[in-house]
Amino acid sequence: MNKQVSELDQGLLVVLSGPSGVGKGTVCAALRERMPELVYSVSATTRQIRAGEQDGVNYFFKQKEDFLKMIENDQLLEWAEYVGNYYGTPREFVKKTLATGKDVILEIEVQGALQVKQKFPEGVFIFLAPPDLKELRSRIVGRGTETEDTVNSRMAVAKEEIELMDNYNYVVVNDQVDLACARIESIITAEHLQKDRQIAKYRKWIKEV
Numbered sequence: 001m002n003k004q005v006s007e008l009d010q011g012l013l014v015v016l017s018g019p020s021g022v023g024k025g026t027v028c029a030a031l032r033e034r035m036p037e038l039v040y041s042v043s044a045t046t047r048q049i050r051a052g053e054q055d056g057v058n059y060f061f062k063q064k065e066d067f068l069k070m071i072e073n074d075q076l077l078e079w080a081e082y083v084g085n086y087y088g089t090p091r092e093f094v095k096k097t098l099a100t101g102k103d104v105i106l107e108i109e110v111q112g113a114l115q116v117k118q119k120f121p122e123g124v125f126i127f128l129a130p131p132d133l134k135e136l137r138s139r140i141v142g143r144g145t146e147t148e149d150t151v152n153s154r155m156a157v158a159k160e161e162i163e164l165m166d167n168y169n170y171v172v173v174n175d176q177v178d179l180a181c182a183r184i185e186s187i188i189t190a191e192h193l194q195k196d197r198q199i200a201k202y203r204k205w206i207k208e209v
C-alpha cells in the first residue's frame with residue numbers, strides 16, 4: 001500500500017449512481033481507461049455470478065450468511081437490499097485508498113449512495129440519468145441478463161430512484177458513453193480545483209511557515 005497523506009490531501013470519493021441499466025458499469029469502465037489513476041471499489045453482493053463476471057473483479061460474490069456477518073462486523077461503508085439481493089461497499093479498502101491520496105469511485109444504487117452521503121458529505125455524488133425511460137428499459141432488456149419480472153422490478157425501482165436525483169451534486173445524462181465520461185472527468189477535475197479544498201491547504205501552509 002502507498003504512503004499515507006495528510007487529511008487535506010486525501011483522495012476524492014466519487015459516487016456514481018443511478019438506475020439499473022442506465023450504463024453505470026459501461027461508463028465506469030470507459031472512465032477508468034481515460035483516468036487510470038481512479039481506483040474502483042469492488043462491491044460485495046449475494047447475487048448470482050453472471051456469465052463473464054469474475055469473483056474479486058466485478059464483485060466479491062458472497063453467501064447471504066457471510067454478507068450478514070460483514071454488516072454485523074461493520075465492515076461495510078454502506079449496503080442495500082436491491083431486487084432480492086444484498087450489495088455493499090467494503091469500508092476498509094475505501095478508507096485506506098483515500099488515505100493514500102488516490103480518488104476512489106463507487107458504482108452503487110441510490111439507497112447506498114444516500115447512506116454514503118450521510119457519512120461522507122464531502123464526497124462527489126453523481127447521478128447518471130437515462131435519456132428517457134423507454135431507452136432505460138431497452139438497455140436493461142438489451143443486456144440480456146434479466147427475466148421479464150426482474151426487468152419490471154428494476155424499472156419500478158428506477159422510477160423511485162429518479163425522484164431522488166435532488167440529493168446529488170451533479171446529474172449526467174448517459175446519451176453517449178464518451179460524452180458521459182467526458183462530463184464526469186470534467187466534474188472530477190473541477191472538484192479537485194474547488195476553492196474550499198484549495199483554501200484549506202493554503203491556510204495550513206501559511207500556519208506552518
Ligand SMILES: Nc1ncnc2c1ncn2[C@@H]1O[C@H](COP(=O)(O)OP(=O)(O)OP(=O)(O)O)[C@@H](O)[C@H]1O
Nearest residue numbers: 020021022023024025026139142143174175176177
Ligand atoms: N450511452 C449508451 N448508449 C447505448 N447503450 C448503452 C449506453 N451505456 C450503456 N449502454 C448499454 O446499456 C446496457 C446496460 O449498461 P450497464 O450494464 O453498464 O448498466 P448499469 O447501470 O451498470 O446496470 P446495473 O446497475 O444493472 O449493473 C448495456 O448493454 C450497455 O452496453
Ligand SMILES: Nc1nc2c(ncn2[C@@H]2O[C@H](COP(=O)(O)O)[C@@H](O)[C@H]2O)c(=O)[nH]1
Nearest residue numbers: 020043044079080087088089107108109112
Ligand atoms: N448500494 C449498493 N449498490 C450496489 C453496490 N454494487 C452494485 N450496486 C448496484 O446494485 C444494482 C444492481 O447491480 P447488478 O450488478 O446486479 O446489475 C446496480 O444499481 C448497482 O450499481 C454496492 O456496493 N452498494
